[in-house]
Amino acid sequence: MTNEQANSDTMVADPVVGDSCRMYVLPRQRPGDSIGDAPRVAELKCKVAELESELRDLRRTNDTLKMHVAKALGLQLDSPIPGAGFETTRGGKATNAVAVSRRTAPGAVRGETQVPKPTETPTGVEFRVLGPVEAAVAGRRIDLGAPKQRAVLALLVSQVGQPVSVDVLLEELWDGSPPPSAITSLHAYVANLRRALEPNRAPRKPARVLRTRGRAYLLDSRMVQVDVHRFGDRAMAGWQALDRGDPQRALREFDAGLALWRGQAYAEVADTTHVAPEVVRLEELRLWAIEGRCATLIAMGAHEIAVSELAAFTQAHPLREYGCELFSLALYRAGRQADALAMLRAHQKRMAEELGIDPSPALQHLEREILHQAPSLG
Known part of the structure; x- marks a missing residue:
């Protein structure tokens, strides 16, 4: 030998x-x-x-598929975390290798955020925008005032680290038709927010959190924390742990990230022109995290739990192919081969009728594997 x-x-x-x-x-x-x-x-x-x-x-x-995905979603998929498709991980008994379906996490999940994330916040200011906008200073929630004042803050948080011009703020707050008093009201909103965010700032001392830049305002990214960044960190850690074959850690990370969501992101200004693209991006990342969590449940052998969660997920998002792929795999692992095939074929019919397209190579491959009860499926 x-x-x-x-x-x-x-x-x-x-x-x-x-x-x-x-x-x-x-x-x-x-x-x-x-x-x-x-x-x-x-x-x-x-x-x-x-x-x-x-x-x-x-x-x-x-390579071709990733190019189309990146073009459609505005994502950068050049560095996969984790690997895509059916990979071997450890689940159930320590001696049994099982194949778990995975995909590449979007670039934004990997921490490629639009602004630098602060390593510390000297001011202790934290913003929560994965739902209605909230702010806390030194761990204590603060009153953000009237709806338009809250909207000003939400608009600034959505572009944290980047200046937002007065003209943009006026246009968004008054739907393109600001009254003559609008500029005075805007200045009052900013002054109120500065007092709330830096309650101990001395008179005439320059603001450190909500700064003025010419005819614009910005939130200094070095001085604040935003739950959007924490969510991205947790989701990235979840995918990385799943890739390392550590589903217990992955589940903790995905759960912690998803627990930050309290409703629609930037709820007060979600439909405004300058925030709507960010809302769409964050919702896409939330769905990826849910799918990652379900892939983790499958890796842990919790097939019945994965089936119940994916049933609701695919009903709410019937055209997401990865959700369908995971649902079919979970059904098969739960001993429901016929249901797994029925799920795939129902999805194939919907894609043909609603979009006029064939199922992806991943789903076609999975159907063949299920039909032949391939050992790689576990």
């Missing part, structure tokens, strides 16, 4: 990175085994060559 044979019990081909892939675990000779003759080695080499060819083909397909 060679040293190479003694060093490892298994030989694992590279996972196919794409919308759908599998990790193939091939048997290798163990110490004391009689297997390992030349024909067997040749057979294994042939199998690896076939897999490498399939890997190259699917990587080319994946």
Whole structure:
């Protein structure tokens, strides 16, 4: 027996990175085994060559798919966290390897936020905008005043670290038709917010949190914390833990991130021209985190729980293919092969009728795997 044979019990081909892939675990000779003759080695080499060819083909397909996803969602998907498709992780008993369907997390989940995230907040100011806007100073929630004053703050938080011009604020607050007194009212709102955010600031001392920049205002990103950033950190940590094969840690991270949501992001100004794109971005990241949490439940062997949560998720978001993929996999793992196939075919029919498109390669691959009860599905 060679040293190479003694060093490892298994030989694992590279996972196919794409919308759908599998990790193939091939048997290798163990110490004391009689297997390992030349024909067997040749057979294994042939199998690896076939897999490498399939890997190259699917990587080319994946590059094309990622380009279309990035164009459609405005995301950067150049550095996957974690790997995509069916990968092997540990679940249930420590000795059983199971395949869990995963996708690449969006760039914004990976922490590629629009502004630098503060490492500390000398002022102790925290904003919560994953729901109605709230603010706290030194851990105590503060009164943000009248609706328009709250809207001013929400608009500034949505662009934290970036100046927001007076003209934009006037247009958004008064729907494009500000009255003659609007500029005076805006100045009063800003002054009130400054007093609330820096209650101990001495008279005539420059504001450190809500600053003036020419004919614009901005919230200094070095002086504040925003729950949007904490959510992104937690979601990123969840995907990374799942990629490392640590589903318990992944579940804690996803749960902590999703617990920050209290309703629609930036609720007071969600429909305004300058905030609506950010609301859409955050909602997409929230759905990715939910799907990541469900993938984690499957990795932990909590198939029935995953089935119940994915049933509600896919009903609310029927065109999300990854949710459908996870739902079908969870059904199959729960011993419901017929329901898993019915789910895939119902989704295929909906996509054809509503969008006129075929299911993704990932779903087509999963259907074949379920039909043949492939061992890679666990």
